[in-house]
Amino acid sequence: MSIEISLQNFDGPLDLLLHLIKTNEMDIADIQMVEITEQYLSVIDQMRQLNLDVAGEFLLMAATLIHIKSRMLLPVIDEAETDEEELDPRAELVRRLLEYQRYKDAANSLNLQPCLNREVFLRQYVEPDIGNGIADGDFSTGIYQLASAFHQLLQQSKVEFVHEVVREQLSVTDFIHRILERLAGGKQLAFTDFFLNGASRQEMVVTFLAMLELVKMRMIKISQSAEFQPIWLSLAVSEDEVEQLECGEESLGYG
Amino acid sequence: MDERCRAVAALIFAADRPLSLDRLCQFFDCGRAELRPVIDQLRQHYPISQTGFYLAEVAGGYQFRTDPDLADWLNKLNRERPFRFSQAALETLAMVAYRQPVTRGEIEYLRGVDSGGVVKTLLDKGFLRILGKKDVPGRPLMYGTSKYFLEFFGLKDLNDLPTLKEFSALDPDLDPEQSSDLENESLPAVAGTEEPEIS
């Protein structure tokens, strides 16, 4: 028998199998494994010849069918402890097919129910004084809507957020101290040394603010030998004065 | 009709979701026994297929709806095309409806295909909701149907779902225990939906 079906018409391997069983008028409880396996594989083959992607699920089912077929060729060992399922290698498959068939039927009967905005309609007109400005959803809010909202938020602000995860507290005061520490001992460091790769935008901004604060407090010197030459930072005061420095976010006006 | 009866009708008419008996009782500060006859009176006054719309009992409440047999007329009014379910969506929805609470793994075992996308669509459309996490290793999410699902299909509650047809070809000798399980499953199984044997 020639089978001209496209896998796209089937919801999955179970759907395809059910179709084959029905067109062959087989008893679902007594599937002819050799025949069904052959037909199933030929459908898959056709799809491959057409260079269509055959989903993994269809291939997995092919393997299952071959496995069952081969087990049925083995002699049945009549042992007392073997239960029914082991006696018939098809049992598991049959159960899945029956179960799947039931939900397929259920889906169809559900679809026969009168549905909103298809067979049944609700009052649409909303009196103008109704509604208090809170946005209306057409279904109630649950955990899913909550998780979904957060997920969207994260996607919108992906870049900033990833940095935020790993970043500890960023305060201008901290960065002032960090800069002073690095310049301790009369070291001179290039402006760019303070903006290393991997620093987040926030870190860069705060570092820069800290520098400006230090200049304002006359704690550091910034120099450049000529235009477009490296900018150098160095301490403008003695180490002792650095020790005495007391500054909080509030006194800086960043509180 | 007395004022309370009229007020009940007006409230149900004006509400944008089905109003439950309990909610109505809160409004009128009275017991269910007092309001039930009022509802009965109204349902008699607005029966189906009489005046174009009727008082329906859906999603645990009461709501005025147009008669289903007038769908063709009303579709002329409706410029938007009604939401159409794909076969995959409908199957998945049926599985969740009859087997809730159910995990994605269970759905995929039953359908034999990956179902993440379908589940997400159904969640997005508000037909499904997350019921919590299953108390098994991995703590997978459990799904169930929403109130909107009932409203959409015009069901009073989950017991109002169409009964699952018995599959005639079912061989009673094959697995008797299983087949009796299936019979009971016309109702949503709440406990003891067996774990799929996913290798």
Next chain:
Amino acid sequence: MDERCRAVAALIFAADRPLSLDRLCQFFDCGRAELRPVIDQLRQHYPISQTGFYLAEVAGGYQFRTDPDLADWLNKLNRERPFRFSQAALETLAMVAYRQPVTRGEIEYLRGVDSGGVVKTLLDKGFLRILGKKDVPGRPLMYGTSKYFLEFFGLKDLNDLPTLKEFSALDPDLDPEQSSDLENESLPAVAGTEEPEIS
């Protein structure tokens, strides 16, 4: 009532604005003289002050409206309308749920907009609570979700919230790098991540 009469009632009921006689004539492809008696019959069937709502003639068309004398009841319905989440409220609540304890500054940083009003609404409705003050300059208030939040969403505890990994697993199109980033966000972050104090 014949089918045309029922269809007219259903159309008027389901329309989003008053339907004029001319519009109705278009639907039924007939003249005004033919439909006017139908309207009259319906107006007799739905008179004012009889059953809670009536067929009114307004703005050059027909429309079902609640009886004016029941206004007090309907205002009560509007006032007691269950709280619906706006997108802003949902975003803010989600943000607090997953990242608590969190300050208003942190919420605003992520959302990119002023969130004071939304936070206040959520506090008023009982979804959020104040956890204390953060030990940083300015001592901003830290927010977390309330017990009512758990009740409202049917959660046993915060661990019952779906992790974002589970969430993105539903959507096969989501880029994998993104979802692995999100993995770390699966549980509500307990340690404070402080925003830079940039004014």
